[in-house]
Amino acid sequence: MLVENFCLTEMDQESAARRADVAQVLRLCGIAAGSEALAPERFYMDYGEYRVVRGPDSEIAGMVHYDVFSERRCAKIEDIAVDEDARYRGIARTLMTTALEGMTSQADIVLASVWHDAAPFYQKMGFTVEREATERSVLMAKVLDK
Numbered sequence: 001m002l003v004e005n006f007c008l009t010e011m012d013q014e015s016a017a018r019r020a021d022v023a024q025v026l027r028l029c030g031i032a033a034g035s036e037a038l039a040p041e042r043f044y045m046d047y048g049e050y051r052v053v054r055g056p057d058s059e060i061a062g063m064v065h066y067d068v069f070s071e072r073r074c075a076k077i078e079d080i081a082v083d084e085d086a087r088y089r090g091i092a093r094t095l096m097t098t099a100l101e102g103m104t105s106q107a108d109i110v111l112a113s114v115w116h117d118a119a120p121f122y123q124k125m126g127f128t129v130e131r132e133a134t135e136r137s138v139l140m141a142k143v144l145d146k
């Protein structure tokens with residue numbers, strides 16, 4: 001499975017393909033955030049790393065967004081989402097593995113605020129529950145292998 005870097009903040013939205021990719025990444029960010037109605041502007045101001053995987057139709061089928069805070073030796077998974085019709089085929093596992101590999105040299109621990117529904121996926125990826133965060137989410141963490 002090919003994982004691509006994706007720069008959401010590049011404003012070169014000239015091509016229709018690029019516009020479609022940006023729209024799809026924003027849609028996936030909305031799904032990860034628990035709402036499809038979030039304002040795109042929020043994400044344009046965002047920072048961090050985005051990785052994407054395309055489906056057989058070459059449209060983006062999944063994305064992970066993470067930040068590394070190297071001075072604190074920690075990282076955070078901000079969003080991870082896979083299109084509903086592409087789930088349970090290992091896309092999120094591939095994206096998460098790539099993200100974890102990308103942060104290992106700069107961080108010792110990775111945190112994530114996780115919806116209860118997604119917690120079993122994170123557990124499969126080696127995260128454990130630190131504490132309840134809100135009624136709908138838990139704070140999870142994983143010590144990064146060196």
Ligand SMILES: CC(C)(COP(=O)(O)OP(=O)(O)OC[C@H]1O[C@@H](n2cnc3c(N)ncnc32)[C@H](O)[C@@H]1OP(=O)(O)O)[C@@H](O)C(=O)NCCC(=O)NCCS
Nearest residue numbers: 080081082087088089090091092093114115118120121124
């Ligand atoms: C969570 C999510 C990203 C998983 O994506 P996916 O591509 O279907 O996951 P994968 O196929 O890579 O699954 C990897 C492993 O986790 C398991 N898994 C995935 N989703 C699961 C779920 N909801 N419940 C239990 N296990 C799950 C898979 O069975 C697989 O296990 P295996 O390796 O033993 O076979 C996807 O369901 C999603 O986009 N959910 C909505 C957005 C969301 O909640 N994101 C998290 C924000 S906190």
